[in-house]
Amino acid sequence: MSALRLRAAFVMVLMVCASALAHWMTPTVHMSDTLGKPDLETLFPKEFNGWRLDARAAMVLPSPETQALLDSIYNQTLTRTYINAAGYRIMLSVAYGGDQSDGTRAHVPEVCYPAQGFQITANTSGRLVLDGRRVAVRHLMTKYGARDEPITYWLVVGDRVTVSRTDQKLAQFRLGLKGLIPDGMLVRVSSIDSNSARGYEQQAMFLADLAAAVPPSGRDRVFGALIDE
Numbered sequence: 001m002s003a004l005r006l007r008a009a010f011v012m013v014l015m016v017c018a019s020a021l022a023h024w025m026t027p028t029v030h031m032s033d034t035l036g037k038p039d040l041e042t043l044f045p046k047e048f049n050g051w052r053l054d055a056r057a058a059m060v061l062p063s064p065e066t067q068a069l070l071d072s073i074y075n076q077t078l079t080r081t082y083i084n085a086a087g088y089r090i091m092l093s094v095a096y097g098g099d100q101s102d103g104t105r106a107h108v109p110e111v112c113y114p115a116q117g118f119q120i121t122a123n124t125s126g127r128l129v130l131d132g133r134r135v136a137v138r139h140l141m142t143k144y145g146a147r148d149e150p151i152t153y154w155l156v157v158g159d160r161v162t163v164s165r166t167d168q169k170l171a172q173f174r175l176g177l178k179g180l181i182p183d184g185m186l187v188r189v190s191s192i193d194s195n196s197a198r199g200y201e202q203q204a205m206f207l208a209d210l211a212a213a214v215p216p217s218g219r220d221r222v223f224g225a226l227i228d229e
Contacts, residue, residue, distance in 0.1 A: 038185070038221050040078040040094055048213035051090070051206060054083035082206065088191070090206045095186045109140055109153055109188060118142040118149070122196065125163060126152070128204055130211035133223050138163045141196045150199030151190040152207070154224075158182035161224035185221055 046053050078094040113120060122141035127134055140151040155162050162168045189206060193199035214222055 037075060037183075038096060038218060040076050040096060043214060043218045043222065044078060044080070044092065044094065044210070045213045046080075049209040050084050051082040051209060052084075054081045054089055084206075088202050090203060091190045092210075093186075093188045093190075097184050108138075108155065108186070109142075109151055113140070113142050113151075116144075118144045126200070128152075128207060130207055130223050131214075131219055133211075133219075133226055135223055136161050136163050139196075139200055142190075147192060148194040148196075149190050150193055150196045150203070151188060152200060152203045153186065153188035156185045156187070156221065156224050158184075159220055159225040187222060 076096045078092070080092045082090045082092060110120060110123065120140055120142050122139070124139045126137045126139050128137055129135070135154060137152050137154045140153070142149045142151060153163075155168065157168050158174075160167075160174075162170075189203045191199045191202060193202070211219065211223060220226075
């Protein structure tokens, strides 16, 4: 056999092996099928430790185009405003998607807020201790006209908290090696406050109270699994 034919045969074998490997490594089982889909309405309590629903508060609704995109990515969304005895309001927004593969990955606030006309004036990382878990978070300061809105958020992919696209891909890849397609939950809190430090502090206290009130069986889905660091 000539060298040219040997090279062609070798390339063909490599292509077949690569195709077989890709097929073998393609995840096929949705985590949501094994763990079940959470019910956001019951998972997040309406009243806890001095916080209660403020039904009179108005929320900034996404544009129809943004809402259509959200509906295509997420299976469930939850939007609430809570108020405490001092009159401070915290807006909670949660979005759950049963498929966190490349085409249906969650869209973080850095994408959604500018699409609604907000300007992001600050973007920093942080870490909160919630239910004994060290949860990595992202802090954003956003502005829409005269409205200043500090934001704290994180995304749980499978059972890991992520705050960057790299983190999301690593979590997706780790679970993909086990044949699993991860689900994802984006948790975001915000408040109308021109003082970002005060806003983040109030949000941290709210989240600590929330973490203690979420049913123990659902805390891994909301705050990520307990991991030794």
